[in-house]
Amino acid sequence: MPGQQQRKPTSAINQQPLADFKVGVDNVIFSVDITENRLLVLLVMRQQEPFANYWSLPGTLVRQGESLEDAAYRIMAEKIRVNNLYLEQLYTFGGPKRDPREACDSYGVRYLSVSYFALVRFEDAQLITDGVTGVAWYPVKDVPQLAFDHNEVLNYGNCRLRNKLEYSPVAFDVLPKMFTLNDLYQLYTTVLGENFSDYSNFRARLLKLGFLYDTGVKVSRGAGRPASLYQFDADAFAPFKDKPLVFI
Known part of the structure; x- marks a missing residue:
């Protein structure tokens, strides 16, 4: 944009090889329990490392031949049943070392997360618990430390929700x-x-x-x-x- 200076890469960065990425999606799904006046977010309990037994946002790595949006809808279909679910892309989180698996990968793979956002009707959203453990609506004000950088992703989604309430129906x-x-x-x-x-x-x-x-x-x-x-x-x-x- 005019008036902005572009950040110049340092010589050290110039000497590094091109990054190799794995791409995932993480969904920030909000609902409002209007009977108890609670803003809720959908969380899942991780069953494997990294961050086993931590709550996290519903997420998945993108498969071969799959679009980002299809991956986002796929992971949601495994956790929740709701009519007319609308997801919109929120933000891309790609900072180095955001995922502990990067340190264990001898090939230097980076883990990129494209987040999606939605607000669904609480009464119509049915959690899928058959064969799935640790899926829950969690009050946003009481969310614990989440896996990865998901607290940051959640905060970004909460800001988007607040902004959307000001200008959209x-x-x-x-x-x-x-x-x-x-x-x-x-x-x-x-x-x-x-x-x-x-x-x-x-x-x-x-x-x-x-x-x-x-x-x-x-x-x-x-x-x-x-x-x-x-x-x-x-x-x-x-x-x-x-x-x-x-x-x-």
């Missing part, structure tokens, strides 16, 4: 078809934190934008007065597509 993909404004607000506070906006401002801004449709149906929850159920209007949202800070 991704939240409506995980809510029921009809929802209250409080349901939507609780989802945002679960991901962004309780201090991102107060409810009254959030409600007023959304209704002013005009892409939420009041169905005329009301629902009673607890002792309060009945709340209106809304639906997301994709056509009305079209003029706002990719514009930042639409919701907050």
Whole structure:
């Protein structure tokens, strides 16, 4: 880009042979448990070295003749059943020594990870546990030390999720078809934190934008007065597509 200086390789790097890579994919799959207001990430327990008995993101090495996207979908199909799963490429992690197997490989093979990201509806996502051990939804705020550099990958995915909530209708993909404004607000506070906006401002801004449709149906929850159920209007949202800070 203009104004940026390109990093010049050092003479030591110039003298090194070209790197030989193995390529893997790692998936950061989020969900929101709106009944308990928890942001969750899908983790698997590793059964072999390196990092045996550590939690990790679902991942796999890419096979001959397989695309990166196909590998990402393959590993997900082994861990979870969900309708209309959408994965988008997140980032490529390729720093030297990110994988302990590099030190054991006499051929100097490097391990590259292309990460993918998704947000799925918690109620519709069925974990595959037959013949598989250690697959679980884990609260993001309680995630332990993960295998490899997966904490870094997870943090990057969490930043992507927070950004997407600001400019895309991704939240409506995980809510029921009809929802209250409080349901939507609780989802945002679960991901962004309780201090991102107060409810009254959030409600007023959304209704002013005009892409939420009041169905005329009301629902009673607890002792309060009945709340209106809304639906997301994709056509009305079209003029706002990719514009930042639409919701907050």
